[in-house]
Amino acid sequence: MTRFKKVCVIGGAGFVGTNLCQKLADRQIPFEIIDIKQSQRFPDKYKIGDVRDLESLRETVTGDIVVNLAAVHRDDVRDKAEYERTNVKGAANIAKVCSEKNIRKIVFTSSVAVYGFAEPGTDEAGAINPFNEYGKTKYKAEEKLRAWHSSADNDLIIVRPTVIFGEGNRGNVYNLLKQIASGNFVMVGAGTNRKSMAYIGNIVAFLEKCIETDRKYAVFNYVDTPDLDMNTLVRQVREVLKGKDTVGLRLPFWIGVILGYAADGFTSLTGKKLPLSSTRVKKFCSSTAFGSAKEELDGFKTPFALQEGIDRTLKSEFVSPDPKREIFFTE
Numbered sequence: 001m002t003r004f005k006k007v008c009v010i011g012g013a014g015f016v017g018t019n020l021c022q023k024l025a026d027r028q029i030p031f032e033i034i035d036i037k038q039s040q041r042f043p044d045k046y047k048i049g050d051v052r053d054l055e056s057l058r059e060t061v062t063g064d065i066v067v068n069l070a071a072v073h074r075d076d077v078r079d080k081a082e083y084e085r086t087n088v089k090g091a092a093n094i095a096k097v098c099s100e101k102n103i104r105k106i107v108f109t110s111s112v113a114v115y116g117f118a119e120p121g122t123d124e125a126g127a128i129n130p131f132n133e134y135g136k137t138k139y140k141a142e143e144k145l146r147a148w149h150s151s152a153d154n155d156l157i158i159v160r161p162t163v164i165f166g167e168g169n170r171g172n173v174y175n176l177l178k179q180i181a182s183g184n185f186v187m188v189g190a191g192t193n194r195k196s197m198a199y200i201g202n203i204v205a206f207l208e209k210c211i212e213t214d215r216k217y218a219v220f221n222y223v224d225t226p227d228l229d230m231n232t233l234v235r236q237v238r239e240v241l242k243g244k245d246t247v248g249l250r251l252p253f254w255i256g257v258i259l260g261y262a263a264d265g266f267t268s269l270t271g272k273k274l275p276l277s278s279t280r281v282k283k284f285c286s287s288t289a290f291g292s293a294k295e296e297l298d299g300f301k302t303p304f305a306l307q308e309g310i311d312r313t314l315k316s317e318f319v320s321p322d323p324k325r326e327i328f329f330t331e
Helices: 015-026 054-060 081-100 133-151 172-182 200-212 230-242 253-270 278-285 306-319
Strands: 007-010 031-035 046-048 065-068 105-109 155-161 163-165 194-199 217-222 224-229
Touching (some): 015 031, 054 081, 081 105, 105 133, 172 230, 194 200, 200 306, 224 306, 253 278
Parallel strands (some): 007 065, 065 105, 155 217
Antiparallel strands (some): 194 224
């Protein structure tokens, strides 16, 4: 890595950012973290900064390349304008500051949410059809950064990951694994829908490759293959944790949706968030299987097989948990 003296990781105190910075630290690549929350692992590399505040970025951003991980992504955000402020305005602010400081490369984590409920196998050429504010604003952010790329001799690599999981993450995949581990899991629907996933050890290796590449512009979906359908995933998890190669109880899809809408009504009336919603039921039962050209990026190869990533996560979280492990709450 000769062209870049320092990497500025915006949103670097989160799950992906912390793991990416660990890889940079292991390779002795200089980096800084800009975030609105404290970095627990790298407090000496951290500066408080907010992508919504242009002056804040002007005061904090330095380096030769920016990795933009900052985002509002939860599907239960009540103030919908926050998606626009953070995801879109934030990207525009980053682009402006990079232009002012002559930083010529941005690596941006977008999301497969830009495709919406896409056909299985949708790749980087797929139609853009987001169904929620997160997907809509992620694509708007891409457009802001593409304008920055086109305005001068700037490099832009856009990565659209699927759901990311791994040790220490408290997101959707962890919640599913926890339900299965507790014995309270109920399969909603037929379970034949396929789910693309991304193990943290692989996505950060890919982001590192994005930092290093000489490509001027590229867009990549990030998924680990082969995809698993829900029946296969649940059976494999139950076999590791329970010694039982079965799916367990099932609930018809239509009943799950009704319960989801009931939960929506309860949340609307009381303001209390529930782990169940109609959107989450629909997302759980939909196929989110995407294609990816990630191997075309300088011959990239994943360090871990998907099943290995699942096994490592299960052992770390449920078989031999480390009470001192840093925890990241997402999604």
